[in-house]
Amino acid sequence: MTDITTIRNFSIIAHIDHGKSTLADRIMELTGLIAERDKKDQYLDRMELEQERGITIKSQTVRIPYTAPDGSKYILNLIDTPGHVDFSYEVSRSLAACDGALLVVDATQGVEAQTLANVYLALDHDLDVLPVLNKIDLPSAHPEEVCQEIEEAIGLDCGDPILVSAKTGEGVKELLQRLVREIPSPKGDPHQPLKALIFDSWYDSYQGVVVLFRILEGTIKNRQPIRMYSTGKDFEVTRLGVFSPEPTDIEELGPGEVGFLCASIKELDEARVGDTITHPKNPTQEPFPGFKTVKPMVFCGLYPVEPAEYSVLQSALEKLQLNDAAFAYEAETSQALGFGFRAGFLGLLHMEIIQERLEREFGANLIATAPSVIYEIHKTNGEVFEIDNPSKLPSPGEIDTINEPYVRMEIHVPNEYVGNVFKLCEEKRGTQKDLKYLTANRVIITYELPFSEIVYDFFDRLKSMTRGFASLDYEIVDYRPSDLVKLDILINGDPVDAMSCIVHRDNAYYRGRALALKLKRLIPRQLFEVVIQAAIGSKIIAKERNAPLRKNVTAKCYGGDITRKRKLLEKQKEGKRRMKRMGSVEIPQEAFLAAMQVDDGK
Numbered sequence: 001m002t003d004i005t006t007i008r009n010f011s012i013i014a015h016i017d018h019g020k021s022t023l024a025d026r027i028m029e030l031t032g033l034i035a036e037r038d039k040k041d042q043y044l045d046r047m048e049l050e051q052e053r054g055i056t057i058k059s060q061t062v063r064i065p066y067t068a069p070d071g072s073k074y075i076l077n078l079i080d081t082p083g084h085v086d087f088s089y090e091v092s093r094s095l096a097a098c099d100g101a102l103l104v105v106d107a108t109q110g111v112e113a114q115t116l117a118n119v120y121l122a123l124d125h126d127l128d129v130l131p132v133l134n135k136i137d138l139p140s141a142h143p144e145e146v147c148q149e150i151e152e153a154i155g156l157d158c159g160d161p162i163l164v165s166a167k168t169g170e171g172v173k174e175l176l177q178r179l180v181r182e183i184p185s186p187k188g189d190p191h192q193p194l195k196a197l198i199f200d201s202w203y204d205s206y207q208g209v210v211v212l213f214r215i216l217e218g219t220i221k222n223r224q225p226i227r228m229y230s231t232g233k234d235f236e237v238t239r240l241g242v243f244s245p246e247p248t249d250i251e252e253l254g255p256g257e258v259g260f261l262c263a264s265i266k267e268l269d270e271a272r273v274g275d276t277i278t279h280p281k282n283p284t285q286e287p288f289p290g291f292k293t294v295k296p297m298v299f300c301g302l303y304p305v306e307p308a309e310y311s312v313l314q315s316a317l318e319k320l321q322l323n324d325a326a327f328a329y330e331a332e333t334s335q336a337l338g339f340g341f342r343a344g345f346l347g348l349l350h351m352e353i354i355q356e357r358l359e360r361e362f363g364a365n366l367i368a369t370a371p372s373v374i375y376e377i378h379k380t381n382g383e384v385f386e387i388d389n390p391s392k393l394p395s396p397g398e399i400d401t402i403n404e405p406y407v408r409m410e411i412h413v414p415n416e417y418v419g420n421v422f423k424l425c426e427e428k429r430g431t432q433k434d435l436k437y438l439t440a441n442r443v444i445i446t447y448e449l450p451f452s453e454i455v456y457d458f459f460d461r462l463k464s465m466t467r468g469f470a471s472l473d474y475e476i477v478d479y480r481p482s483d484l485v486k487l488d489i490l491i492n493g494d495p496v497d498a499m500s501c502i503v504h505r506d507n508a509y510y511r512g513r514a515l516a517l518k519l520k521r522l523i524p525r526q527l528f529e530v531v532i533q534a535a536i537g538s539k540i541i542a543k544e545r546n547a548p549l550r551k552n553v554t555a556k557c558y559g560g561d562i563t564r565k566r567k568l569l570e571k572q573k574e575g576k577r578r579m580k581r582m583g584s585v586e587i588p589q590e591a592f593l594a595a596m597q598v599d600d601g602k
């Protein structure tokens with residue numbers, strides 16, 4: 001058991017790309033935890049996908065032994081947190097296991113939307129927050145100004161900031177000394193009944209469920225019985241350890257310590273994040289209050305390209321869900337696409353990551369439909385229910401009102417782009433709530449907008465309209481009534497349920513026409529005429545046609561060059577993998593996402 005006064009439990013919080021992972025690596029390297037030569041870039045980002053995207057998805061924790069220059073020895077538990085708004089619930093639960101946080105701010109960029117969002121989360125958890133200005137090796141760094149921003153925007157004392165370059169390592173030694181001095185050690189009594197907080201858990205095919213926990217009171221020993229407070233289920237610890245950075249077995253952990261355990265737990269539901277682990281014979285009287293359960297907010301259809309691949313997709317989804325409690329799915333049938341699944345995600349990035357993992361790790365060949373939010377339908381007969389699939393909207397005559405989710409969004413942007421942000425937010429049916437100056441030339445704009453308007457192309461548009469200088473953070477605030485209608489797409493007279501979308505009545509005509517035109521371009525010409533129509537109820541509002549293709553593609557090849565011909569055919573086959581045959585028409589994957597690419601042309 002470690003002397004509690006030598007433990008420091010902390011997280012690094014930062015806006016995306018401000019250098020959190022680089023700093024974590026440098027700390028592990030300077031303390032000798034990982035040798036430079038076997039350092040894989042950004043050790044904490046384990047999954048291959050995370051490395052490619054440069055984003056941390058699953059929290060990872062490392063125990064770092066550290067000897068200060070005066071010879072005192074410490075145990076630093078670095079609890080990693082993801083930086084993207086989709087995953088703020090993961091940030092929050094990781095912070096619950098900490099006593100302090102390093103707030104990393106890029107000294108060339110300053111305070112951004114997620115810097116603020118993350119600091120508020122940390123302050124909610126009563127953490128001591130140390131401001132760290134990173135990237136001071138860059139000539140464009142302006143630490144004094146950024147310090148002022150931190151003081152003004154956050155109200156944190158930045159009189160004696162920690163200046164580092166996570167890249168070169170400059171300042172990181174001093175950072176560690178400040179960390180052990182200024183972040184408090186945990187409190188807890190080894191003789192109290194066991195009370196440990198589960199702050200992460202995941203499924204491992206060899207070990208069953210692995211639980212990451214922090215002990216608040218009492219001790220845990222290997223092979224002892226434990227009880228999960230919320231379910232009352234008992235288990236026996238089969239493995240106890242710490243990540244340092246590789247899993248290392250340990251016999252006992254005491255108050256304030258962070259570790260992992262396995263206990264033949266078969267399902268993630270039996271070791272819920274936020275639950276309290278205690279001793280069955282001497283249970284704690286005061287469990288940890290737990291966390292809000294997270295609800296998926298964005299939904300899309302996932303269908304196998306070939307019906308025969310349904311079971312492959314199903315087992316891939318099962319496996320993914322074992323590791324990601326925030327991801328939900330259920331079977332659904334589409335007239336157009338056949339048997340598939342409706343999947344729910346925290347946000348768009350979460351959706352993209354899951355889709356990519358399905359394809360890459362599980363080899364699933366899938367068609368994804370455009371994302372939808374949840375709508376609350378009030379029927380004229382008094383019935384109220386939610387739908388997450390536009391094709392489920394009852395006929396207009398049965399609907400009294402449709403409520404849609406609204407978000408409150410904070411956008412940080414340099415002065416000169418304020419006009420562009422207004423334009424975009426107004427176009428997306430937003431209402432401005434506030435405008436504040438962070439500094440003389442940086443502004444925080446607050447808008448309330450329908451969530452459905454931002455699940456499409458909002459982020460890309462914002463990025464291009466502000467040359468990448470805007471950052472944002474949002475949260476869902478409530479559901480509000482809106483004048484919404486369902487826009488249907490018909491191909492050769494048949495409605496394609498998977499292409500239906502719900503839009504505001506004022507935009508419906510424009511969007512219907514733009515969508516039909518976009519589909520005309522996306523759906524390749526076939527041997528017969530293809531008619532694409534957009535409709536609201538029984539009213540056709542747009543019609544496009546693709547004339548029949550007369551020639552065989554291979555006819556283009558000159559003089560019977562067989563290899564060339566084969567290549568062309570293979571290319572066609574390759575393209576086909578992403579085609580879905582509906583009736584006699586072949587429709588490419590992109591066509592199902594076309595709704596995301598048309599705007600309202602204002």
Ligand SMILES: Nc1nc2c(ncn2[C@@H]2O[C@H](COP(=O)(O)OP(=O)(O)OP(=O)(O)O)[C@@H](O)[C@H]2O)c(=O)[nH]1
Nearest residue numbers: 016017018019020021022054055083135165166167
């Ligand atoms: N010049 C310079 N570049 C840095 C420094 N620290 C980080 N970077 C670079 O900044 C980029 C972002 O750094 P990351 O460590 O991936 O940022 P992050 O905050 O972990 O990002 P997420 O994991 O996506 O939240 C990378 O290209 C780093 O190489 C620094 O001190 N100086």
